[in-house]
Amino acid sequence: MGKGWCLFFLFWPVAAVVSCAMAPMVGWSFPYDNAQAASNLGIRIDGLFYLILLVTAVVFVGTQAVLVYALWRGSNNRDERATYTHGNHKLELIWSIIPGVILLFLALYQMNLWADFRIKKYFPEAAVKAPIAEVTARQFEWRFRYPAIGKKLQPKPQADDLYSVNELHVPFGKPVMIQLRSEDVQHSFFLPALRIKQDALPGLQIPVWFEANKEGVYDLVCAELCGWGHYKMKAHVIVESEADYQNYLKNLTQQQFYDGLGKIAANENDSESEATEK
């Protein structure tokens, strides 16, 4: 019966490794186009993931194989007594130092990636200078505020700002930055395709930058519990060419400031009246 149990315990690591190996083929891996991130930074993050996966897979297979082998031998052991040993100092040193070095390497290896990702000093300058939108999360929708064409995003809402709900347009091929905030409770800005996640904290304005490298419509979801409707904060990020993006902004301007007579109402002179309407 002991052998049966050994096989039982052998089965699980084998099943785990096989299912992980075939995950990309059956679509169990990262979302969208062949599990490839839609941003260069995302591709680097995936690279780090696969590196860690490799390390952990080797450790996992190794420890499980040794464990099952030890069990197999142990269940065969017909000796009167087991081996008497209290341990081995050399072995302890070896298996402390080797994982220690690997872990330290992994820790140091990812520092640059993290700095590029989140430390503001390392953000692309162009993106920092001109945030393209302010993203406000609220129960249970996403609101976007763009500056008027040719203007810069101001911390306070401006009369000629453009607004949209649950649909964020961004140009691809260049780094863009958004200002993230929350109006009520805590939310989290999660763009799985771009491997972006940042909590929106009430009371804080958090800059987030990303650079999409291909066109597409990507899901934007909320990753931090924000109440009963948490699951239905459904929005899209539409990544398009610079020309399409400018077109979109133009259309948005026209829609928003159309006064019913076929004219565009908003200009610098009558922006005050628009502001009071809001």
Place this chain on the structure above:
Amino acid sequence: MSVVHPSPTGLQPILKPQAHHAPGNFFTKYIFSTDHKIIAIQFLFTTLLMLIVGGALALAVRWQLAFPWESMPIVGPWLFSAEAGQISPEFYTMLFTMHATVMIFLVIIPILAGTFGNLLIPLMIGADDMAFPKLNMLSYWFIWPAIICFGMSFAYAGGPAAGWTAYPVLADLAQAAPGSGTAQTLWLLGVTFVGFSSMMGSINYMTTIINMRAPGMTFFRLPLTIWGLFITAILQAFALPVLTAGGFMQVTDRLLGTCFFYPSGLIINNADPTIGGGQPLLWQHLFWFYSHPAVYIMLLPVMGMISDMLSCMVRKPIFGYRPMIFSMSAIASLGFIVWGHHMFTSGMNPAVGMAFMVATMMIALPSAVKTFNWTATVWGGKVEFNTVTLNCIGFLSMFVVGGLSGIFMAAIPVDVYFHDTYFIVAHFHYVLFGATLFGVFAGIQFWFPKMFGRMMNEKLGKTHFLLTFIGANGTFFPMHFLGMQGMPRRYADPYLHGYLEHLLPMNQFMTISAILMGSAQILLFINIFYSMFFGPKAGRNPWNATTLEWTAPSPPPHGNFDEPPIIFHGPNEYAVHNGDKDFLLQTEKECEPPKPSDSETENNTDNDQETSS
């Protein structure tokens, strides 16, 4: 009992337990008992009852994920006839909040510290009871106000709906969501009561272990179980006050409007809370300063218990006794400085994240050392596949998976993607269900004879293990894939989003596995209740184990030992020549165990190195 024994180390217990009389009637013997063994059994039954509750809540969550918005069978129409038996999103948030709350605060922490801590500490160190028996009794009875608070929150106030982490502002302002009202206040109160209970326990354990060890029981002769419980008690004592303080701050926020945790200018339900000036991040720091060490509170006792049980089951001394202690201490001390890894995406200064990342990476090291040591303990042993062994190996293999997936969490850029997805859920279920509960199952089976004087049924135990292990892996392993595909936690209906639509079949598979796993627990309950009354009678030492509790009768009488024990050596002397036995009780000094030599490598399977008498 007042015989003074010569102590080989000159060590005498400093503190004698308060003389408490043997219990008289049924009431003082079984209900308000101050006997640590009865309190352990009270904890055991209470936590097992709560395990059923927590498991039922989990199955309800899984039902919604497999068959969203479909009427829940059997209990659905009865519970919420208004919604035709459907789980509403409000109810769903309450379900997972309460599942986590019940499992963490009412099952895992009390079953480890309460049941095994109470049962084993006095027995394993050779004391006749805890240092503070009445405090001990109170620590059990404070579980009940907590259960009542949680129950009232659930039954009368609609249930708390802010997750077990209770992040502000959702949990801090009554109008933030259905479930953020009175239910949340009751929930906070319940957590505080559980905190009182744990605190009383941990003070008692620390005092008992430090002061009441039998003569000869030096710190480095303590069984690893006691080391695990001791370090856990220290963790509790230092981390818990922070959560309690945070909890009080949240209560005053809610009831008195102190606004520690919410800033001004919020617009919730179109109502502006006029004052503010707080910061939600503050709660996260306070909360995780307790709740990250709490992860180890839920793991370290099991690590200790597994060490003793595994060593007994393979008839070998534990490999690297001192490294095991040092690694437990390292886990505990690092456990205090890694709380920030729960907050990598929170908006906390990202530069601080780097420090937390390095510390978190390093905490994997002592865990790895322990795993290697357990494996080396099995190596060259004599393995008999009984229920205890199986559950120990189940612990070991699940812990490896949970530990390794923790490395992904520690790597911040990867964690940013995985944070709050099912990958995290997979990770902590592998650790908390996979590792901890298998350890608990092994522990129940192993110490059952000491609790009730009877053995548990092997066939039932093995079947229970088999089904639970299959069910657990079937439920929790696919969660890694859900996480890879970006499925966030706590979604009542993930299929609403285009990129998650195709996950329904995988979720259904997991739910079926979860039902299998849940049903398997019926076997555990049958086994416990059947064996309590009809199991074969156990002698003093049915496992041929070495530690002190096995020198006492099963079950031990009031006062535990026939005479105060004296200890001569460390806890795991197996594979020795002691007459016709291969083990040496800690109280036996006849046989000098062979000296372990450094040249002796783990490859020595033959017994040619035996140098004993």
